[in-house]
Amino acid sequence: MKKTIYGFFAAAAILIATGCNKYLDIKPKGFTIPEFVDDYQKLLNSLTLYRAVSSYPVFLTDDVQAGLENDVNKSAGFSRYALFKRNLYTFAGGQVMEQGQQDVQWEPSYSHIFTYNAIINNVMKAKDGSDAEKRRIRAEALVGRAYEYMTLVNLYAKHYDAASASKDLGVPMLLSEDINEKYNRVSVAEVYAQIQKDLDEATPNLSVRVPNAYHPPKSVGYAFLSRMYLYMGDYQKALANANEALKLNNELMDYKIYTTKKGTFGRVCKLTDSTAFPEVQKNVETVWARLTSSSNGTVYAEVYATEDLIETYKRNLPAGAEDYRYKLFYCDGTAQFGTAVLKFPGRVLWASYVDANVGLSTPEVILTAAECEARIGDKNKAMAHINRLRDMRITNNQALTAANGEAALRIVLDERRREMAFVGPNRLFDLKRLNKDPRFAKAVTHKHESQTWTLPANDNRYILPVPPRVLSMNPGIPQYER
Numbered sequence: 001m002k003k004t005i006y007g008f009f010a011a012a013a014i015l016i017a018t019g020c021n022k023y024l025d026i027k028p029k030g031f032t033i034p035e036f037v038d039d040y041q042k043l044l045n046s047l048t049l050y051r052a053v054s055s056y057p058v059f060l061t062d063d064v065q066a067g068l069e070n071d072v073n074k075s076a077g078f079s080r081y082a083l084f085k086r087n088l089y090t091f092a093g094g095q096v097m098e099q100g101q102q103d104v105q106w107e108p109s110y111s112h113i114f115t116y117n118a119i120i121n122n123v124m125k126a127k128d129g130s131d132a133e134k135r136r137i138r139a140e141a142l143v144g145r146a147y148e149y150m151t152l153v154n155l156y157a158k159h160y161d162a163a164s165a166s167k168d169l170g171v172p173m174l175l176s177e178d179i180n181e182k183y184n185r186v187s188v189a190e191v192y193a194q195i196q197k198d199l200d201e202a203t204p205n206l207s208v209r210v211p212n213a214y215h216p217p218k219s220v221g222y223a224f225l226s227r228m229y230l231y232m233g234d235y236q237k238a239l240a241n242a243n244e245a246l247k248l249n250n251e252l253m254d255y256k257i258y259t260t261k262k263g264t265f266g267r268v269c270k271l272t273d274s275t276a277f278p279e280v281q282k283n284v285e286t287v288w289a290r291l292t293s294s295s296n297g298t299v300y301a302e303v304y305a306t307e308d309l310i311e312t313y314k315r316n317l318p319a320g321a322e323d324y325r326y327k328l329f330y331c332d333g334t335a336q337f338g339t340a341v342l343k344f345p346g347r348v349l350w351a352s353y354v355d356a357n358v359g360l361s362t363p364e365v366i367l368t369a370a371e372c373e374a375r376i377g378d379k380n381k382a383m384a385h386i387n388r389l390r391d392m393r394i395t396n397n398q399a400l401t402a403a404n405g406e407a408a409l410r411i412v413l414d415e416r417r418r419e420m421a422f423v424g425p426n427r428l429f430d431l432k433r434l435n436k437d438p439r440f441a442k443a444v445t446h447k448h449e450s451q452t453w454t455l456p457a458n459d460n461r462y463i464l465p466v467p468p469r470v471l472s473m474n475p476g477i478p479q480y481e482r
Contacts, residue, residue: 037129040119040137049112049144050214052290053151053358054105055298057425059088060455060462062444063417065304065347069449073335073342073349075301078448082296089446091455093482095465103467104295105155109148110174116145118177132205139205143216146198146224147290147359149173150231153191155425155464158480159432160232165189169478183474192232199225208248213281213289219248220288223360226368231433239372245365251284252362252392255324262336264300264353268328277328280357290359292424299422301337305330305348312417321396325418329354350422358424363389367416374408382408386415393419406439413440432462 034040058064066089067076074080081089087096097103119141124134149171153160158168170191172183203221210217222245229238259271268277280289292298313326329352335342337351366385373382379402387399402408413434420426434440441457455461460482471477 034118034122035127037123037126037133037137040123040126043115043119044137044140044144045214046115048108049115050289050291051293051297052109052112052147053424054293054296055422055424056085056088056104056296057155057428057464058299058303058422059085060091060444061427061431062306062442063303063309063421063427064089064299064446065306066446066448067304072344073301076303076349081302089448089453090451091444091446091453091459091461093461095468097467097469099468099472101467102469103464104293105464106152106467106470108293109152110172113145113148113174114177114179116141116148117175120145121177135205136207139202140216142198142202143206143220143224143288146195146202149191149195150224150228151425153188153195154231154429154432156466157188157191157463158460159429159436160188160192161436162233165192169480172477183477185477192228195228196225199228213283213286216288217248219245220360222248223287223365226365227360230368230371231429233433233436235372235376238368239377242365242369242372245287246362246369249287249362249365252366252389253278253284254392255328256392256395258324258328260328264337264351267337267351267353277354280355280359283357283361285362286357286359287361287365288359289357291355292358299350300353301335301349301351303350303422304344305350305421309417309421310348312414315414316400316411317394318396318398321394321398323394323418325393325421328352329422352422356423358426363419367412367419370412371409371416374402374405374412379405379408382412386412389415389419428462435462 034043066078066081067073069078071077078086083098084096084101086092120138123138123141124131126134152171157170158164161168166187166189168188170186170188173186173191173194174181174183175194199221202216203218203225206216206218206221208218222241226238226242226245229235229241257271258268258277260267261269261274266276269275278284280286280291313323317323329350331349331351333343333345333347335344335349335351366389370382370385373379373385382405383400383402387397390397390400400411402411416430417427420430431442431444435442435457443457444455446453446455460480463480463482465482466477466479471479
C-alpha cells in the first residue's frame with residue numbers, strides 16, 4: 001500500500017485526537033484513500049497500532065518506589081523523572097501533563113480509534129475480496145477499537161460500578177472516521193456497552209487460526225469478554241468466557257529454564273544456550289499481542305519495587321523454593337547493564353528488559369478463571385488454576401490449598417499481582433476495582449527520602465485527567481475534580 005494512505009489517516013487522526021472541528025470536505029489532493037481489501041489489511045497491519053499502551057500510570061500504584069534524589073542508578077533518580085511522572089508519584093491534584101505536552105496514552109489511542117473506525121465503516125464496501133475476508137478484517141478492527149476504549153475508560157474515568165456507571169463520566173466515544181463528529185464525553189456505562197457490542201459482533205467472524213499473534217483469533221473474543229466482565233464485577237459471565245477462552249488456548253511456558261546475564265535486552269535468556277526470552281509474538285502464552293508504546297512505554301531500570309510488592313513474592317513461597325518472576329525480572333541490590341556495576345543495597349530494581357504482552361495472555365485468563373471460581377464457584381478449581389501457573393514459575397513449588405473461598409480469593413489476588421506487576425496499567429486497574437470492596441480497599445503510600453504522600457482508596461486522583469492539550473481544543477469537556 002502507498003505511504004499516502006498512512007499519511008492521510010495519520011494526519012486526520014491527530015486532528016480528531018485533539019478535537020479539531022474542521023478538516024477537509026473533499027478527497028485530499030495527493031492522498032490515496034483505501035479502496036481494496038489489501039489496503040484495509042495493510043492499515044490493520046500498521047506497527048503503530050501494535051504499540052497500544054504506555055506504562056507511565058504505574059507511578060500511581062503501590063508497586064513503585066522512586067529512586068533517591070541523586071541515585072546511583074541515574075534512570076531512577078527522582079529529580080530526573082519527567083514532571084508528569086513526579087506529579088503522579090506524589091499524587092498531585094489537578095492536571096498531570098504540562099500545557100502543550102502530548103499525553104502518550106490519550107492521543108495515540110484516539111489516533112488508533114480513527115484508523116479502526118475507517119476500517120470498520122468502509123471495508124465491507126471494498127471493491128474486491130470475499131465477504132468472509134471483509135468480515136474478518138472488520139472483526140479484527142472491532143477488537144482493536146474495543147481494546148482502545150477499554151484502556152481509555154479505565155484510565156480516565158471512575159471504575160465501573162453498576163450503581164453509578166450510567167452517570168459517571170466515561171470518555172469521548174467516536175464511532176466514525178468523520179473528523180467533524182462531535183467530541184462528547186459519554187458515561188462509563190455507554191463505553192462498556194460499546195465495548196461489549198464490538199466484541200459480540202467481532203467474535204463470530206474471527207479466525208480460529210491467524211498468521212501471527214498480532215491478529216486476534218477467535219479465543220480473543222472470549223478472553224477479552226472475560227476481562228471486561230471481571231472489571232464489571234459480573235463474575236458468572238467472566239468465568240464462562242474465561243473457560244471458553246481456555247478451551248482454545250491453555251498454554252503456559254516454563255520460566256524455570258531461564259536465567260540472567262549482563263546487559264539489557266536479552267538479559268533474560270535460556271540456561272542451556274543463552275537464547276533470549278521469547279518475544280511477545282512468539283510466546284506460547286500470547287493470545288493476542290499488543291506492545292507498550294514507543295514513548296514512555298516501559299519503566300525498565302527506572303523504578304524500584306516497594307517493600308509491599310517484594311513481600312508479596314515471598315508470601316506462600318515454600319522453603320527452598322524460588323519464584324523466577326522475581327529472580328529473572330528484578331535486580332536485588334546490584335545490577336550491571338554495561339561495564340559499570342550499580343549497587344543499591346536493600347533495594348530491588350525493576351529491570352526485566354523483556355517486552356511484556358499488554359494485550360491478552362493465557363496467564364491473565366487463568367487468573368480470571370481462578371478469581372471467579374474463588375468468588376462464586378469452586379475454591380478447589382480456583383486453587384488448581386493457581387497451582388498450575390505456579391508450577392511454571394516457581395522451583396520446588398508445593399501445591400497451595402485454601403480453607404474457603406475467601407482464603408482462595410486472597411491467594412489468587414496475590415498471584416495476580418506477582419504475575420502482572422509492571423505490565424502496562426494493569427495494577428492501577430486492579431487497585432481501582434478492588435477499592436470498591438472494603439475487604440481489599442487500600443491506601444497507596446509513596447515515599448521519597450523524608451517526604452511521604454498517601455492516596456486514599458477511591459480518591460479521584462486514581463483517575464487520569466483529560467490532558468490540557470485536548471482541553472485547549474475542546475474546553476467544554478466535563479472533568480473529574482482531582
